[in-house]
Amino acid sequence: MDTIISPIALYLICVLGALGIAAALPRRNKALEITGGLVFAAAIGLAVLVLGLNATESGQPLPNYFFYPFAILALGASARMITHPRPVYSALYFILTIIASCGMYLLLSAEFMAFALVIIYAGAILITYLFVIMLATQAPSSASEQFIDETDSVAREPVISCVIGFVLLAILTTAMFRGVSDLPTPSDPETQMALAQDSVLLNLPRKVDRILDRAGVLQDHERVARNEDGTAAIDIVNRTITIENTDLHTVRLLDSDQWPDKLAAGNLDRLGYNLMHDHPMTIEIAGIILLMAMLGAVVLARKHIELEEDLKAAQARKLGDSMSPTAGTGNA
Secondary structure, three states, X not given: OOOOOOHHHHHHHHHHHHHHHHHHOOOOOHHHHHHHHHHHHHHHHHHHHHHHHHHHHHOOOOOOOOHHHHHHHHHHHHHHHHHOOOHHHHHHHHHXXXXXXXXXXXXXXXXXXXXXXXXXHHHHHHHHHHHHHHHHOOOOOOOOHHHOOXXXXXXXXXXXXXXXXXXXXXXXXXXXXXXHHXXXXXXXXXXXXXXXXXXXXXXXXXXXXXXXXHOOOOOOOEEEOEOOOOOEOEEOOOOEEEEEEOOOOXXXXXXXXXXXXXXXXXXHHHHHHHHHHHOHHHHHHHHHHHXXXXXXXXXXHHHHHHHHHHHHHHHHHHHHHHHOXXXXXXXX
16 A cells, blocks of 8 residues: 555545535535635645655556546546535536546546446436436525525535545545455466456357358358357367357367457456346346436425425415405405
């Protein structure tokens, strides 16, 4: 952990960040919010300075230059997302945070995660948030912030929430840095990556068929042979593929020298296989949570509409009573 960041500096940055966010949360005193924003910006600057100095002293390469604008945008937008008094603007800052995070995923060659963040979070989930905000909240009667509802203009328990959030951040960061050093280092990373790709290709025989067919390796009525469990007949150790002819019922071996260069499992293949093979229940639970969120939005909207209708009916009766002739006669 010391090669990346000093523990004392990490905890000091978390304390400054907690103080800055706690002061910048919505409240009536705007001067304190500005001070909190400056303290949080100082915490970010201190983190960048400490990480840069440690990387220079230990001889480690600095991150890509594009990393810094993406990181600053992500941290600034996330801080503004939780400190803005208007929920709709907070949702827009959430989009900016997602886009900045996508830029960092692209720098890590994780293009699928970047596209998934945009499609799922900045698309589907954010639309759900906006529906809940529009249907379950009361719009202010004026553009001035002094007319905003009290539940949006003033944060509730800002100190406790910031302390809990940044304590968890410090603990998770410490555990992550200590856990990385305990991981076993593979003797041959290239061999490990090739074996992982081949193990995924074993369960994607039709993909192997398409790649070999496009490369011109397969002849008419040929395909990769299937094992009894439906996996492709690929020998990972000897690096051979068994090709069968479904018309003549003959087989032949394809050596590794004849493998096309594109015969490999990409990031999308490995991620999709891992999700659907190792975590199928997680995908189902995520779908159920999204469904319950939509049902909750419908219930909240229905209650809001019922309250609005009752209020309009009461106002109509009051206005009708005041304009009736009997009311004027009684007053006379």
